[in-house]
Amino acid sequence: MEVHLGGHLAFYDREKRSWFEVHLEAETALLDLIRELGVPEAEIAIAAVNRTVVSLPEARVGDADRLDLYPPMSGGT
Amino acid sequence: MSHGTNGTILRVDLTAGSISSESFDEAFYRRYPGGKALAAYYLLREFRPGGDPLGPDNLLVLAAGLLTGAPISTATRFNAIARSPLTGGFGESEAGGYWGPELKMAGLDAILVTGRSPDPVYLWVKDGTAELRDARHLWGQDPPAVQAAIREELGDRLVRVLQIGRAGENRVRYAMIMNELRHYNGRTGMGAVMGSKNLRAVAVRGSRRYVDLAHDPATLAELGKRLAKQIPEHPQAWDLRTKGTPGLTDAMNAGGILPTRNFRQGAFERVDEINFAAYLELRSGTRSCYACAVRCKPAMAFSDRHTVADTYDGPEYEAIAGFGSDCAIGDLQAVARANELCNELGLDVISTAGTIAFAMECFEHGLIGPGDTDGLELRFGNADVLLELVVRIADRSGFGELLAQGSQRAAETIGGDAPSFAMHVKGQELPMHEPRGKVGVGLGYATNEAGADHLVGFHDPLFVNPESVPFRSVADLGITEPTGALDLGEKKVRIWYTSERWNSAEKVLGLCFFGPAPRSLIQVADVLTAVRAATGWDVTADELLEVGERAVNMARVFNVREGFTRADDRLPDRLFTPLENGALAGTAIARDDFEQALTNLYLLKGWDPVTGAPTEGRLRALGLEWTAAGAGGGAGGGGGAARG
Numbered sequence: 001m002e003v004h005l006g007g008h009l010a011f012y013d014r015e016k017r018s019w020f021e022v023h024l025e026a027e028t029a030l031l032d033l034i035r036e037l038g039v040p041e042a043e044i045a046i047a048a049v050n051r052t053v054v055s056l057p058e059a060r061v062g063d064a065d066r067l068d069l070y071p072p073m074s075g076g077t
Numbered sequence: 078m079s080h081g082t083n084g085t086i087l088r089v090d091l092t093a094g095s096i097s098s099e100s101f102d103e104a105f106y107r108r109y110p111g112g113k114a115l116a117a118y119y120l121l122r123e124f125r126p127g128g129d130p131l132g133p134d135n136l137l138v139l140a141a142g143l144l145t146g147a148p149i150s151t152a153t154r155f156n157a158i159a160r161s162p163l164t165g166g167f168g169e170s171e172a173g174g175y176w177g178p179e180l181k182m183a184g185l186d187a188i189l190v191t192g193r194s195p196d197p198v199y200l201w202v203k204d205g206t207a208e209l210r211d212a213r214h215l216w217g218q219d220p221p222a223v224q225a226a227i228r229e230e231l232g233d234r235l236v237r238v239l240q241i242g243r244a245g246e247n248r249v250r251y252a253m254i255m256n257e258l259r260h261y262n263g264r265t266g267m268g269a270v271m272g273s274k275n276l277r278a279v280a281v282r283g284s285r286r287y288v289d290l291a292h293d294p295a296t297l298a299e300l301g302k303r304l305a306k307q308i309p310e311h312p313q314a315w316d317l318r319t320k321g322t323p324g325l326t327d328a329m330n331a332g333g334i335l336p337t338r339n340f341r342q343g344a345f346e347r348v349d350e351i352n353f354a355a356y357l358e359l360r361s362g363t364r365s366c367y368a369c370a371v372r373c374k375p376a377m378a379f380s381d382r383h384t385v386a387d388t389y390d391g392p393e394y395e396a397i398a399g400f401g402s403d404c405a406i407g408d409l410q411a412v413a414r415a416n417e418l419c420n421e422l423g424l425d426v427i428s429t430a431g432t433i434a435f436a437m438e439c440f441e442h443g444l445i446g447p448g449d450t451d452g453l454e455l456r457f458g459n460a461d462v463l464l465e466l467v468v469r470i471a472d473r474s475g476f477g478e479l480l481a482q483g484s485q486r487a488a489e490t491i492g493g494d495a496p497s498f499a500m501h502v503k504g505q506e507l508p509m510h511e512p513r514g515k516v517g518v519g520l521g522y523a524t525n526e527a528g529a530d531h532l533v534g535f536h537d538p539l540f541v542n543p544e545s546v547p548f549r550s551v552a553d554l555g556i557t558e559p560t561g562a563l564d565l566g567e568k569k570v571r572i573w574y575t576s577e578r579w580n581s582a583e584k585v586l587g588l589c590f591f592g593p594a595p596r597s598l599i600q601v602a603d604v605l606t607a608v609r610a611a612t613g614w615d616v617t618a619d620e621l622l623e624v625g626e627r628a629v630n631m632a633r634v635f636n637v638r639e640g641f642t643r644a645d646d647r648l649p650d651r652l653f654t655p656l657e658n659g660a661l662a663g664t665a666i667a668r669d670d671f672e673q674a675l676t677n678l679y680l681l682k683g684w685d686p687v688t689g690a691p692t693e694g695r696l697r698a699l700g701l702e703w704t705a706a707g708a709g710g711g712a713g714g715g716g717g718a719a720r721g
Contacts, residue, residue, distance in 0.1 A: 004327070006324065006327055006328045006331075006353075007316050007320065007324055007325070007328060008312040008313045008315060008316035010316075010319075011312040011315045011316065012312070016315070016319075018320075018353075019354075041544075042542050042544035042545045042546075043312075043542075043545055043546065045328075045332075045538050045541065045542075046328060046331050046332050046660075048331045048660075051331070052660075053331065053332070053333075053660045068327070068331055070327070070328035070331055070332070071316075071328075072536075072538035072539045072541065072542075072545065072547060073325055073328045073329060073332065073334075073536065073538050074535070074536040074538070074539055074547075074595075074596070
């Protein structure tokens with residue numbers, strides 16, 4: 001599946017990737033995948049599966065999905 | 078001797094062509110330690126209420142913060158403050174870069190400019206001495222040519238140049254001030270004030286070092302080194318350096334809070350054409366401000382459908398959303414070119430984009446037609462017209478003359494439903510942060526004395542999860558209870574009250590919002606260490622919050638004097654109607670909840686909930702009883718400032 005780590009969440013990827021693919025053998029709980037990816041749950045504000053915002057504790061994902069994760073959004077210049 | 082300050086301001090009377098300096102003592106300085114506080118003090122004391130913002134009586138103050146120029150990351154900011162020609166109220170805008178630190182190194186804390194020069198001039202400041210120089214040959218020139226000419230004339234390529242562009246010369250109400258071409262005091266029309274004074278530029282050069290002003294140079298230097306080492310390893314600093322503010326676009330869209338089609342919608346169907354991936358294809362690098370390890374400033378250069386040179390700051394998120402989604406333009410090259418034009422011409426990106434989005438909606442609704450717009454088909458998504466309009470606004474030519482007044486005034490002229498399309502507070506256009514998804518930001522838009530501004534306080538999403546890094550970083554400010562992004566209850570109001578005072582303190586200290594908590598690259602304890610090392614004061618977080626609150630209250634008193642009331646602390650009606658699309662489709666701010674939150678906030682601030690004015694008791698508690706006397710501030714005035 002296609003994974004996009006928005007903002008500083010990519011910092012937690014070992015290679016600091018914002019976009020990458022993972023292979024899922026079977027549908028899995030989103031929280032389990034996030035733990036496997038090493039992204040701190042507390043830093044995630046928005047999870048979107050196939051561009052639709054989902055509930056982090058409840059969502060499940062499969063290999064054909066696209067996952068976008070974003071941290072809390074603040075402002076800038 | 079005071080530490081952390083030069084204890085000196087420069088007064089420039091452009092009508093008389095005279096320059097003098099003035100000193101202040103430590104008691105005064107501890108109450109008004111720099112930046113917004115120092116500038117607001119002089120504006121309140123010396124500006125005659127009701128004076129023309131574009132007249133010679135307006136007082137333009139350029140003030141460095143207490144820590145500006147200190148060798149610690151993000152200590153780069155300075156303020157430009159005057160009565161705003163856009164809002165008629167307290168005008169303020171901050172910028173980073175190199176000019177503020179250089180001012181401090183040149184032996185000054187602030188420059189006060191009044192009057193109007195009969196001919197264009199620029200001010201040259203070097204190590205405490207200053208002179209006015211002829212700028213007739215610079216008037217009308219592009220900023221790079223002006224910067225190069227000034228450096229050539231002064232024989233020093235390291236002179237730091239602050240200047241206006243054509244929009245400032247033409248007194249466009251939302252003209253900005255730039256320094257070193259890449260850093261901008263964008264908001265509230267401070268460039269128009271400078272232009273109205275026939276002051277094209279202020280060139281500064283200094284040879285002092287901040288650490289030599291400090292009470293404890295060793296501790297300050299050690300803190301600077303530690304932060305320089307830590308910051309690159311901080312996740313949010315990594316984000317700012319690697320992605321910068323353009324990294325926000327995707328998240329805003331996913332969250333349904335990317336302002337689209339003049340804030341009608343929260344998601345943009347062509348976001349992939351302006352998002353971070355599109356931006357990466359055009360970005361050429363990043364740059365830094367003075368002594369800052371964050372290095373977040375985007376650089377951009379390309380030549381394709383449009384051409385952009387690496388001369389100014391590349392588009393930040395505000396420009397990408399403002400010219401992109403809010404004008405429904407799915408073309409990052411056109412957006413980047415619009416951003417470059419604003420910088421070249423000296424226009425505030427946020428107000429320019431907001432005013433054009435407003436005009437597009439008027440056109441779509443038939444309130445204006447080609448006969449009004451010089452034949453331009455001013456529809457959402459028309460990038461060619463966007464680029465043409467930016468130039469016409471700066472030159473105040475054709476239809477640009479109307480838009481150069483800002484969306485509020487243009488709406489009043491157009492009439493009909495036009496005022497309902499003008500997304501402004503107090504006349505200043507909304508930044509690209511959607512209050513229907515960040516209601517605390519809406520409180521800030523409504524109450525801020527300078528009009529809608531997204532840097533007044535912390536953004537709501539940072540306080541949802543108590544385990545998050547931002548939330549944990551503000552415990553030292555007394556924020557311990559999380560709350561939802563859409564909550565407008567008492568918890569949110571308390572968070573907002575604290576965050577506004579803290580952000581205001583940052584404007585006094587000269588720290589960039591990208592550094593201290595809740596961004597948390599710099600912890601609250603680090604800020605205290607910096608101030609203590611700089612000044613020798615045993616300062617606490619509470620004292621800094623009070624310093625911030627004092628500055629806010631001076632701005633509020635200024636507005637009260639100009640006739641502002643609670644009725645001006647209002648959001649555009651559109652924000653009380655549902656978003657049309659995106660993840661928050663159907664979401665609106667509940668008006669009653671918002672009004673109650675305003676009342677609760679006023680009560681926390683010690684302001685009259687009916688008038689929105691500070692009570693005498695609160696002013697007295699803040700040592701601002703002198704402001705209650707009204708115009709000119711009465712006698713005594715905080716004491717300690719003296720003619721030198």
